[in-house]
Amino acid sequence: MADSLDSDFSSFYHAFSARFRGPHELVKARLRVHAEFLAAATLPGPAVDLGVGRGEWIELAREHGFQTIAVDNNPDIVAAARARGFEVVEADALDYLAQAPEGSLGAVTGFHLIEHLQPPQRLRFVRDAWRALARGGWLILEWPNMKHPLVAQYTFWLDPTHQSPLPSELMASWPSMPASKISRSCGSTMAGR
Numbered sequence: 001m002a003d004s005l006d007s008d009f010s011s012f013y014h015a016f017s018a019r020f021r022g023p024h025e026l027v028k029a030r031l032r033v034h035a036e037f038l039a040a041a042t043l044p045g046p047a048v049d050l051g052v053g054r055g056e057w058i059e060l061a062r063e064h065g066f067q068t069i070a071v072d073n074n075p076d077i078v079a080a081a082r083a084r085g086f087e088v089v090e091a092d093a094l095d096y097l098a099q100a101p102e103g104s105l106g107a108v109t110g111f112h113l114i115e116h117l118q119p120p121q122r123l124r125f126v127r128d129a130w131r132a133l134a135r136g137g138w139l140i141l142e143w144p145n146m147k148h149p150l151v152a153q154y155t156f157w158l159d160p161t162h163q164s165p166l167p168s169e170l171m172a173s174w175p176s177m178p179a180s181k182i183s184r185s186c187g188s189t190m191a192g193r
Helices: 007-020 024-040 056-064 075-083 093-099 119-132 149-158 168-172
Strands: 047-050 068-072 088-090 105-111 133-142 182-184 188-192
Touching: 007 075, 024 056, 024 105, 024 133, 047 056, 047 093, 056 068, 068 075, 068 093, 075 088, 093 119, 105 119, 119 133
Parallel strands: 047 068, 047 105, 068 088, 105 133
Antiparallel strands: 133 188, 182 188
16 A cells, blocks of 8 residues: 555545445445444454545444544545544554554454555455454455456456455465454455454
8 A cells, every 4th residue: 555645646536436336325234234243242442444435334333332443544535534523543554553552453344445455465464453453353354256247357447446356265365364263255254363
């Protein structure tokens, strides 16, 4: 991920996300299952959401009553989330996660973030997330479902910041990812520590 975003690109990407992510309520409805899961769990620390986007997830976290630290490196996205009343840290997701103390987080979430990373960054992300999670914590990731032909052949490539496709089988085989504790469903992963 870039250390800083060019202001023109930052504005472009904020508008791009608004146009192509899908209707707010639909995205929120799709994420609700994760919010209900974490609300029912006893999180051993705060959750951190990396790559806030339009804020559907942090809105759900607030509604379900669990503390979430929101992080994004796009100043336009951060400003929009703050305008909606959310506290958001403007920082690079990988840097933020690397600086999180070991065992300090109850959950790490990244909804449509990991496909924006280069393969070595993805490994670093998973390793640092796992290190930062407290025992009983959860890593929840979601990315484009490459098993869907339209996604694999077209919609994945609409986003100029996507780096490469990520089959769920690849994610499950990475070092530091405990395969016995992974729950997969159409391009999403939940792993418990």
